[in-house]
């Protein structure tokens with residue numbers, strides 16, 4: 001069976017869509033990173049932080065209502081945050097400190113871990129870069145399992161701690177993803193048999209992404225991460241509580257910020273859960289705005305089924321009264337969907353939509 005990494009080999013990238021600029025050397029936002037100003041999409045359209053009281057639901061995973069609340073949040077918003085998630089705060093601090101250790105290296109050291117043109121892991125700009133004609137104020141480090149190969153290039157004698165932390169974090173995130181997914185299926189009234197749960201869990205496609213948004217001389221012009229939906233089933237994001245920048249797009253309200261809450265992890269629905277829920281759960285469109293004062297670091301964990309798994313609306317969710325089959329998407333393998341998304345970005349979902 002193909003790995004998630006292999007799903008990307010058919011869409012190699014040009015080096016200009018891999019190598020980030022050297023953020024340490026820029027004193028103003030270059031033309032290449034200056035985004036056009038339009039009414040709604042513009043990063044300049046800053047949010048009134050005092051005037052609006054939007055906040056995404058915070059769910060205590062130890063609460064007896066957690067299943068109902070998580071399912072409801074998936075349905076209404078496609079995003080929520082969790083507390084009492086079982087990830088030790090010491091591990092959250094350690095991963096931040098290792099991410100910091102990497103991103104504060106000089107550019108010439110970071111490129112030693114550069115993602116290869118047909119590769120999926122390593123240092124580089126966001127995978128979605130080729131779809132936009134401006135560059136983002138962002139650099140990332142993607143891992144799928146052990147980062148040993150890349151870490152050894154960067155720190156020939158000091159890679160061990162980095163690898164240990166990244167591997168430990170991925171193990172714990174995998175367990176948390178499985179727990180969240182089981183809760184969501186329970187909310188939907190879907191049995192583990194209906195989704196072939198044992199197979200879905202074995203060989204799950206997972207990725208860990210360290211995101212860095214350096215301080216920006218003019219955040220109103222720049223885009224941290226351009227609007228996108230995440231591809232797999234679920235994303236779990238750790239954002240340092242002192243640095244905001246993540247925004248979600250809400251129908252009728254535009255871009256609203258997701259303020260970090262100390263100790264909480266943000267969970268969002270990705271395209272594959274949108275498909276499996278037969279569009280009951282929105283795959284939330286989100287973006288990141290950089291800051292003038294804070295170098296923001298975040299850690300995203302992406303969880304999906306194995307590459308040969310067929311993703312389609314779950315059978316029990318496609319029967320509506322009077323209509324035998326109301327599936328809104330055709331079924332597609334994880335590998336094919338990842339490739340379709342890599343080639344078509346936001347058009348991918350509509351390419352498999354049937355009603």
Ligand SMILES: C=C1C[C@]23C[C@@]1(O)CC[C@H]2[C@@]12CCC[C@@](C)(C(=O)O1)[C@H]2[C@@H]3C(=O)O
Nearest residue numbers: 126127128142207209228229230231232302
């Ligand atoms: C499995 C993955 C999800 C992701 C692409 C990737 O192969 C690993 C990096 C992930 C990431 C992180 C930044 C935003 C994003 C859209 C991107 O360009 O790379 C996501 C991808 C995704 O969810 O589609």
Ligand SMILES: O=C(O)CCC(=O)C(=O)O
Nearest residue numbers: 209211230246288298300
């Ligand atoms: O850094 C953030 O706040 C969001 C990151 C994100 O959207 C991603 O990694 O997919």
Ligand SMILES: [Fe+2]
Nearest residue numbers: 228229230286
């Ligand atoms: Fe994302």
